[in-house]
Amino acid sequence: MKSLLTMDQLSTEEILAILHEADEFSKGKTWQPENQTFVANMFFEPSTRTKCSFEVAERKLGFQVIPFDAGSSSVLKGESLYDTVKTLEAVGVSAVVIRHEKERYFDELKTIHIPIINGGDGCGHHPTQSLLDLLTIKQEFGRLDQLHVAIIGDIRHSRVARSNADALTRLGAKVSFSGPVDWFDESIIKQGTYLSIDEAIEQADVVMLLRIQHERHKMISSLTKEEYHQTFGLTLEREKRMKKHSIILHPAPVNRDVEIASELVKCNRSRIFKQMENGVFIRMSVLKRAIQQQNEGEKIYETHYKKRIAN
Amino acid sequence: MKSLLTMDQLSTEEILAILHEADEFSKGKTWQPENQTFVANMFFEPSTRTKCSFEVAERKLGFQVIPFDAGSSSVLKGESLYDTVKTLEAVGVSAVVIRHEKERYFDELKTIHIPIINGGDGCGHHPTQSLLDLLTIKQEFGRLDQLHVAIIGDIRHSRVARSNADALTRLGAKVSFSGPVDWFDESIIKQGTYLSIDEAIEQADVVMLLRIQHERHKMISSLTKEEYHQTFGLTLEREKRMKKHSIILHPAPVNRDVEIASELVKCNRSRIFKQMENGVFIRMSVLKRAIQQQNEGEKIYETHYKKRIAN
Amino acid sequence: MKSLLTMDQLSTEEILAILHEADEFSKGKTWQPENQTFVANMFFEPSTRTKCSFEVAERKLGFQVIPFDAGSSSVLKGESLYDTVKTLEAVGVSAVVIRHEKERYFDELKTIHIPIINGGDGCGHHPTQSLLDLLTIKQEFGRLDQLHVAIIGDIRHSRVARSNADALTRLGAKVSFSGPVDWFDESIIKQGTYLSIDEAIEQADVVMLLRIQHERHKMISSLTKEEYHQTFGLTLEREKRMKKHSIILHPAPVNRDVEIASELVKCNRSRIFKQMENGVFIRMSVLKRAIQQQNEGEKIYETHYKKRIAN
Numbered sequence: 039m040k041s042l043l044t045m046d047q048l049s050t051e052e053i054l055a056i057l058h059e060a061d062e063f064s065k066g067k068t069w070q071p072e073n074q075t076f077v078a079n080m081f082f083e084p085s086t087r088t089k090c091s092f093e094v095a096e097r098k099l100g101f102q103v104i105p106f107d108a109g110s111s112s113v114l115k116g117e118s119l120y121d122t123v124k125t126l127e128a129v130g131v132s133a134v135v136i137r138h139e140k141e142r143y144f145d146e147l148k149t150i151h152i153p154i155i156n157g158g159d160g161c162g163h164h165p166t167q168s169l170l171d172l173l174t175i176k177q178e179f180g181r182l183d184q185l186h187v188a189i190i191g192d193i194r195h196s197r198v199a200r201s202n203a204d205a206l207t208r209l210g211a212k213v214s215f216s217g218p219v220d221w222f223d224e225s226i227i228k229q230g231t232y233l234s235i236d237e238a239i240e241q242a243d244v245v246m247l248l249r250i251q252h253e254r255h256k257m258i259s260s261l262t263k264e265e266y267h268q269t270f271g272l273t274l275e276r277e278k279r280m281k282k283h284s285i286i287l288h289p290a291p292v293n294r295d296v297e298i299a300s301e302l303v304k305c306n307r308s309r310i311f312k313q314m315e316n317g318v319f320i321r322m323s324v325l326k327r328a329i330q331q332q333n334e335g336e337k338i339y340e341t342h343y344k345k346r347i348a349n
Numbered sequence: 350m351k352s353l354l355t356m357d358q359l360s361t362e363e364i365l366a367i368l369h370e371a372d373e374f375s376k377g378k379t380w381q382p383e384n385q386t387f388v389a390n391m392f393f394e395p396s397t398r399t400k401c402s403f404e405v406a407e408r409k410l411g412f413q414v415i416p417f418d419a420g421s422s423s424v425l426k427g428e429s430l431y432d433t434v435k436t437l438e439a440v441g442v443s444a445v446v447i448r449h450e451k452e453r454y455f456d457e458l459k460t461i462h463i464p465i466i467n468g469g470d471g472c473g474h475h476p477t478q479s480l481l482d483l484l485t486i487k488q489e490f491g492r493l494d495q496l497h498v499a500i501i502g503d504i505r506h507s508r509v510a511r512s513n514a515d516a517l518t519r520l521g522a523k524v525s526f527s528g529p530v531d532w533f534d535e536s537i538i539k540q541g542t543y544l545s546i547d548e549a550i551e552q553a554d555v556v557m558l559l560r561i562q563h564e565r566h567k568m569i570s571s572l573t574k575e576e577y578h579q580t581f582g583l584t585l586e587r588e589k590r591m592k593k594h595s596i597i598l599h600p601a602p603v604n605r606d607v608e609i610a611s612e613l614v615k616c617n618r619s620r621i622f623k624q625m626e627n628g629v630f631i632r633m634s635v636l637k638r639a640i641q642q643q644n645e646g647e648k649i650y651e652t653h654y655k656k657r658i659a660n
Numbered sequence: 661m662k663s664l665l666t667m668d669q670l671s672t673e674e675i676l677a678i679l680h681e682a683d684e685f686s687k688g689k690t691w692q693p694e695n696q697t698f699v700a701n702m703f704f705e706p707s708t709r710t711k712c713s714f715e716v717a718e719r720k721l722g723f724q725v726i727p728f729d730a731g732s733s734s735v736l737k738g739e740s741l742y743d744t745v746k747t748l749e750a751v752g753v754s755a756v757v758i759r760h761e762k763e764r765y766f767d768e769l770k771t772i773h774i775p776i777i778n779g780g781d782g783c784g785h786h787p788t789q790s791l792l793d794l795l796t797i798k799q800e801f802g803r804l805d806q807l808h809v810a811i812i813g814d815i816r817h818s819r820v821a822r823s824n825a826d827a828l829t830r831l832g833a834k835v836s837f838s839g840p841v842d843w844f845d846e847s848i849i850k851q852g853t854y855l856s857i858d859e860a861i862e863q864a865d866v867v868m869l870l871r872i873q874h875e876r877h878k879m880i881s882s883l884t885k886e887e888y889h890q891t892f893g894l895t896l897e898r899e900k901r902m903k904k905h906s907i908i909l910h911p912a913p914v915n916r917d918v919e920i921a922s923e924l925v926k927c928n929r930s931r932i933f934k935q936m937e938n939g940v941f942i943r944m945s946v947l948k949r950a951i952q953q954q955n956e957g958e959k960i961y962e963t964h965y966k967k968r969i970a971n
Contacts, residue, residue: 086423117913128936291428314439602739625750
């Protein structure tokens with residue numbers, strides 16, 4: 039069983055294998071399991087792109103997607119997440135994708151027997167987002183090592199800053215950070231180097247902007263949106279000082295004219311929509327990994343099934 | 350790319366072609382695209398029949414329908430409609446159906462590269478409803494010209510009154526209007542002739558009742574429901590004075606005993622459920638038109654794709 | 661047309677036929693209708709397991725499931741349940757599953773022409789839950805007659821206590837009841853025998869616990885949860901006094917440490933997750949029965965169709 043909960047559970051070899059397979063999917067490779075396969079997407083927080091991206095990936099793999107609406111589920115009757123997932127397992131679902139506002143919600147799901155794909159846990163992790171960022175960079179430059187990636191913005195509340203920084207460093211890239219200092223975390227800063235916004239933008243091969251999580255904290259420090267944009271955002275003026283081949287990433291949804299000038303969202307350097315395209319291929323790769331393992335493990339599984347389902 | 354946003358963008362030839370194909374679908378014709386095709390239904394307002402009708406049409410055409418729930422989408426995080434649709438385009442959706450409370454919401458979507466099917470915009474347009482009305486009339490009488498169609502009720506807030514009147518006139522029918530005068534619009538009235546409710550019902554071949562939009566305006570003028578029914582509704586008594594072969598249309602949901610006596614909803618003259626049946630065939634026709642064009646344009650599309658997705 | 665609304669509409673022969681076919685499905689039997697078949701699940705109350713179970717069953721039978729979200733349907737515009745179901749019928753849906761808070765909601769749907777599967781009506785009935793309970797008992801003991809089944813807990817608000825008691829009695833089992841006396845119903849008590857909780861647990865072959873419906877009545881009599889557990893619940897201590905081969909059933913979601921000690925939910929005697937598995941097979945059996953009949957009746961149906969859809 040191959041769940042995917044956090045980036046740090048993956049070895050660099052595993053990361054590269056997932057990226058490789060996703061790249062093949064992007065070039066038209068197809069794969070489908072032999073038997074009818076059910077999955078469910080349990081999104082307890084709003085999402086368009088992650089949820090739709092998983093849905094498209096799942097259907098490209100020929101899966102049957104069982105609708106799960108958190109707002110009309112038995113969670114309203116007080117059922118625990120564990121019992122809800124266990125229910126889906128019992129009715130025949132082979133894997134679940136979960137987004138949940140609680141950090142490390144998956145710690146209470148350790149005895150679940152089907153793979154869990156983490157679609158985002160609070161301010162914690164979002165591994166498929168990290169992987170699609172890596173794929174987009176690798177497709178652009180043909181490599182991940184010896185690149186300078188500047189991660190800019192709301193580091194503290196970001197689900198991807200930490201795991202991206204860690205994975206990029208492991209894969210040989212140089213990582214630096216920029217943004218309002220009160221959004222910084224000791225543990226993050228020691229992984230890279232803090233740069234002023236202008237240094238970051240002029241030196242980086244990859245300008246990775248983070249989304250300001252209005253839904254997680256009401257105030258952008260003490261700055262107005264306009265002040266934030268001028269002080270820490272990618273303005274039209276700053277974009278002109280980027281290196282010739284450097285690119286812009288943003289996990290979206292974009293706060294236009296806050297993190298980035300609205301006109302730059304679709305500029306030549308922007309890979310924001312490319313990231314969304316790649317999200318589908320990454321999720322196909324991650325889901326195939328989960329389900330294929332599952333099927334290969336099925337003989338053993340069936341032997342123990344009756345006992346396990348009862349336990 | 351063949352979006353369908355308003356009736357007036359369609360020539361009479363195009364209208365007749367859509368009706369013809371829908372009629373063929375009603376007789377058992379099938380069509381499916383060669384490749385796996387994803388669509389999304391983005392309904393920002395309540396709907397049962399339009400949404401379910403599109404869903405059935407899409408699956409009859411073999412499409413994969415990606416669930417989109419406005420209430421749990423990133424629109425809640427403040428994402429614009431443009432960015433949301435652009436996201437769906439990026440993850441591989443080939444067409445979107447949109448219902449939105451904002452009139453002409455589609456004006457901000459002009460640079461989207463996938464077809465948009467308007468499932469209703471505020472008090473503006475609802476072209477597939479207009480088309481299914483036309484199909485139902487044409488199936489009944491074998492023609493649209495030289496028929497007298499009386500459109501009765503809440504003209505001002507109706508998404509179909511205007512476009513139906515225009516299309517019917519272009520196709521050779523005579524259109525008249527009836528209902529409370531304060532719900533009338535200068536622009537409408539000059540297209541046809543105002544008749545008293547009794548004149549309208551006695552003269553029309555098609556009595557097209559409109560729904561009172563309780564959700565759009567709380568008061569039915571200054572009348573109670575019962576007073577409205579007696580003054581402007583299709584009562585049991587009025588139905589008896591209709592011409593022998595004339596029929597009743599209503600877009601539903603019906604306010605029973607307001608626009609129409611409850612007993613008449615399923616009477617011999619009523620084509621209300623026939624309209625719902627025809628809705629599926631019209632939507633199949635409109636979606637085929639959108640997707641087929643899309644595929645035929647695909648070579649050109651692929652050439653420009655990388656550039657366009659970035660722009 | 662074979663709706664399934666209540667257990668008492670089924671003869672014992674019909675019950676046994678449904679169980680037999682479900683058991684075959686559990687052993688790998690497959691069946692799919694010849695033509696593309698649309699169904700809709702109309703859940704007006706929260707549900708995870710029943711809804712997901714129907715979804716999986718429907719897809720195993722190759723049905724196309726049309727999404728229906730009560731919260732964004734025209735019911736919000738005041739449309740009646742009858743008109744909503746009639747709409748689904750008109751757009752081509754072949755069967756509907758309905759869960760509704762109103763007891764006997766189906767009485768107003770008598771003139772609907774497609775089968776209705778009751779997924780729970782208020783405190784009334786929940787026939788597929790009853791059938792899956794019966795299947796789980798039959799699989800365990802190879803028979804239903806001459807077994808002692810103790811039904812324990814919130815009898816008054818239970819959708820299954822009444823119909824299970826009745827069906828078990830008809831099938832030759834002995835039924836007894838236990839729990840707080842103020843939750844008992846004269847009509848129930850006369851069907852069986854009231855036992856103290858300790859008698860019930862020591863004598864029964866099947867300990868069938870009911871869920872305390874927190875969402876239906878706020879107070880558990882005058883007891884705290886802990887007091888309820890000690891007085892009427894299946895404690896760790898009581899489980900030890902159960903007969904050697906006796907089993908535990910619970911419709912779930914479980915209130916852990918109220919009806920049953922948390923540690924017992926997955927114990928060797930528990931068939932709680934087995935019940936969920938069986939739910940899928942029972943629903944396949946019930947849906948096949950509904951749709952197969954439907955297709956066999958289709959010739960007659962088509963002849964009368966135009967007339968009927970208008971009526």
